[in-house]
Amino acid sequence: MTDQLTRRAAVGEDRRRADGRLKVLGQARYAFEQLPAGAAYLVPLLAPVARGRITAIDAAAALAVDGVLGVLTHENAPALPEHARPPLRILQSPDITHRGQFVGGVLADTPEAAARAAGLVRVEVDAAAHDTALAWDHPDAYVPDTVNPDYPAVTEDGDVDGALASAAHAVDVTYRTPMHHNHPMEPHTTVVTWSDAGVELHESTQHPHGVRATVAELFGLDPETVRVVAPYVGGGFGGKGQLHAHAVLACMAAQTVPGRPVKLALTRRQLVPNAGHRTPTIQRVRLGAEADGRLVAIEHDVAEHTSRITEFAEQTAVATRMMYAAGARRTRHRLVALDVPAPSWMRAPGETPGMYALESALDELACAAGIDPIELRVRNEPETDPSSGKPFSSRGLVACLREGAERFGWAGRDPEPGVRRDGRWLVGSGVAAATYPVYRQSATARVRAFGGGRFGVTIAAADIGTGAWTVLAQIAADALGVAVEDIELRIGDSALPPASVAGGSSGTTTWGTAIVTAAQKLLAEHDGDPPAGAEVTADAPPNPHADDVAMHAFGAHFAEVRVDSDTGEARVARMLGVFAAGRIVNPRTARSQFMGGMTMGLGMALHEATILDHRHGAIVTPDLAEYHVASHADVPALEVHWIDEEDPYVNPMGSKGIGEIGIVGAAAAIGNAVHHATGRRVRELPITPDKLLGLG
C-alpha cells in the first residue's frame, strides 16, 4: 500500500527543466549524436509499389561501390520469429505490403557511399492491385474484436433509434479527419552495436524496456544482454512508443559487422511510411435531445483503416461512452484493412479524432436547439460515468467550462453565425470539451540512500521532452523529504529498473507511483533515516480504486477565429484552454504540455493532412514543406489555465496525465468558431481556404 504524498514542497513548484541547460548547450546527446568510433552507416531501400512481389534484386552495382559493406535483402536477411508483430517482420519474404516499406538496406563506411549505393540497387517488382482508400461503405469493412488498447469495439445501451425518432432536436452529421503523422522533430534513429557480449542500442524511443524486450524476442536473445539507452528523445507523440521496423533493419545490419556500431536515422521521407500514423476517420454522429437540450440519444459510428498485415483499431468513439448522460447510447468501430503502412499511436489516439466529431456535433445541436453550447454541456453532465456506472474520482468539466468562459469573455456572446466583421475578416468564437483517461501501468523504481540526506533514484523512464527528468526528481524529493537538489535521478536506460512506455499520459502517474512506493518503503525500513547504501526496489502497485471509480481528466477549449472573407483563410486569433487534471506537479513543464497539445490541435483543425495518391498508394506529403504543422505565425496568444483539483484516488501524487489532453477537443473548438464566424460548417479537416470560398 502506498500512502498519498502529503509533503508538498517540491511537487507543485515551478521549476526549470533539469535537462534544459544541457539541451541549450547541445550537450544532451540524442541517439544519432552518439559518435562511436568506426561507425558504419545504413540507408534503407523502400518498396516502390503499394502491393506486390519482388521478382529480382540486383545489388551488384551497389556492392561495387567503394566502402560498401553489404546489401541486406529478403534473400540474405536473418529469419525472424513467425509470431512477431507483422510490421516488424521485414525482409522475410519478397512480398510488399505497403509503398515505402523497407525491402532492404545498404551498409557502408560512410553515409555518402551508402546513399550512393542505395540508388544503384535495382529492385524489380510485380505490382499487384492495391487499395488504400477508406470509404464509409467499403465492402471489406469489419468490426474488430476490440479497439486500442482493449475496449469493446461496439457498445449499445437503450433504444437509440427510438429515442432519436422522438427527439425534439436531432443532428445527424458525418465528420472526416485525414491521415495524420506524429512528425517528432528528432527522426526515428537507431545506433546499434552487435557483439558476442550483447547488443547495445541508442534508440530514439518512448520505451527503453519495450525496445529491449522486442529486440530480444525478434533476435532470440536473452533480454539481459540487450541494452537500450535513450536519455534524451526529441519528441515522439506516440510514434516512438512501439518499436518500428527501422530498428529491426539496423539490428540486422549490425549483426553482419559484429562489434561495429551501425547508425541509421530515417529521413522524413523514409519515416513517413515506416513509423506509424493516425488513421483517417469517417465518423457519423447522431444526437437526439429534448427541447431543453437534454440528450436522449448519442450514437457515434466510426470507420477507419488499418494495415492489411496488422490490426490497429483507433478507439475513436470510446470517449463518447463517458462524456455525456443520455438514456440511449450506441458506439461502433469498423475497420478496413488496406495496403497502407501500419497505423499506430498518435497523441491521444481515439480521443483526438473522436472528440473532434462529438464536440463538433454537440455544437451543431446547440445551434439547432438555440442553446448556448456551454449550457448545453452543463445540462448533459452525468452524475456517474455513463459507460461503467461508477462515480467519477473527480470530474472538472463544468468547472473548466465556467472558468474558461469567464477568462475568455464568453458572456454575452451573440450565437448568430456569420455576422461579426472586422474589415475583411469574419470573426467568431467556439468552445469544446476535452477529456483523457487516467491510465496506470507497471514500473519499478530503485531508491538508494547515499547518506547526508542524498538519494539516488533510478527508473528506466523516458523523457521525450515532456519533463520527466524534472518532475520525477520533484516527486522523489517530496517522497523522501529532501530538496530536489538532493536527488540524483537516472532514467532513459534499460539497465535501470523497468518502466512502462511514456504513453497514454501515464508516465508521471506510473513512474511517480513507483518512486513514491520505493521511497516510502526505504524510509519505513529504516525508521525514516536510511543509512548510506540502504536501497529498496519496489513496483508501482495497481491502483486499489480501479474497480470503484472512473478516473479521467477534463478540460475546455475556447477559440476565437478570424476568416478572411476574400480568400477563406482561417486564422486563430486567440485560444484558451482550462484543464482539470488533478495536481499539477510542475506548472512550467505542465504548461508546455498543454500548450503543445493545443498547438497540435490547431494544426489538426487548420493544417495537418497526410495525403495519398490512391492510384499509387503513395503518400504525396512526405516532408515538412508539404505536411503542414502549425508555424509560429499560426499560433496566436495561447493561454493555458488549470483548476486546482484534489483527487485522492488517482495516485499518491494526486496527478492525472497531461501529455495528451491538450490536443483533445482543440480542433472542435476551432471548427465551431469557424462556423460561428462564417455560418459554414466544415465537416472535413483540415479547414483550408478551398473549403471556405465565396464568403464575400
Place this chain on the structure above:
Amino acid sequence: MSTPAMAYERATDVDAAVAAVAGRPGARFLAGGTNLVDHLKLGLLDPDLLVDVTRLPLREIEDVPGGGLRIGAGVTNADLAADPRVRASYPVLAEALLAGASGQLRNVATTGGNLLQRTRCPYFQDVTMACGKRDPGAGCSAIGGVTRGHAILGASEHCIATHPSDMAVGLAALDATVETAGPGGGRTLPLTELHRLPGDEPERDTVLEHGELIVAVTLPPPSPTARSAYRKVRDRASYAFALVSVAAAVDVRDGVLHDVRIALGGVAPKPWRAEQAEAVLRGAVPTAARLGEAADAELAAATAQGENAFKIPLARATIVAVLRDLLTEELA
C-alpha cells in the same frame, strides 16, 4: 567501382563560372543551395560538378543612372527585402520576398537561385514517380492525381506544374529585366520571358542555355504615383507555398488607371503576367464591377485539373481584393 566524385569549385569571376559549367553537361551552378541541395538529397539530379557562384561579385544592389535598381544575382532574398530603396519604391517586391519561405531560407537564398528554383510538384520530387519535367518523355504523374497545388493557366498535357517563386511574381509585375552571361555572350530579357510554358518540353523551365548565368535583375525607375502590393493566399500563415498570389501595381492619374500591372503566382508554370486583366483596366475608371470583369477576362482561359478547381474562384477573389485594397480611395 569507386564512388564517382562530385567536384566542387568556387568561382571568383563570371566568365570562369560560365566556362566551367558550359563546358560540362553535368555541371550546375550552386547559389544558396536551398533548392539544389534538396534535389541532390532527393536524387533528382546527379551533377558531376557544382560551381559555387556565391563568391562572385554579384552581391550589390546598385542605383541605375536615371532611376531604377540593378540587383546582383547573388543578393540574398533577406537583403533584398530589407533594402530601404526596395521597401520605399517597390513595396510589392519586398512583400513578395517576405511572403516566401522562412527567415532562415531567405538569409541564404539568392535572387538568381530564387528565379530558377524548380516546381514543388510532389511527383517531380519523388523519383519513384514518372515525371516528364525530370525525365523528358516520361509522362506526367500529376494529371489525374493529387493536383491541389497545380496550374490552372498555361499548363499542357505534358506538365501542369506551377512555378513556386513569390519573388518572381513581384518582379513580373514590376517589368523587371534579367541580365545574363553565357557561353555565347550575355543578353538582357524581360523577366516575363525568362520562364517558359511547358508545351511538349516540360523539362525546360526557362529559355536559358546550359551554362548561362544570371548576373543581375534590373528594376525600371519607379513611378512616383504608383502603389503596389503583394498578397499570398496559403494554407498556413507562414512557410507555405502560394495557393494563389497576386502582385499588383496601380498608377491612377486624374481618376483613371493610367497604368496597371498584375502578376499571378501559384497558378501557372511561370510567374503569370495578367495581361488580359490589365487590358480591361488600363485607361479605365476603377469600379468594383470593372475589377471583377478584369479578373474574369484573365481567368477565361483557366482550366481546372480536378482538385485545383478552387483556384479559379480563389484567383478571381484575390485579384479583386488586391486591386480593391490598392484603390480604396478611388472606389469610395
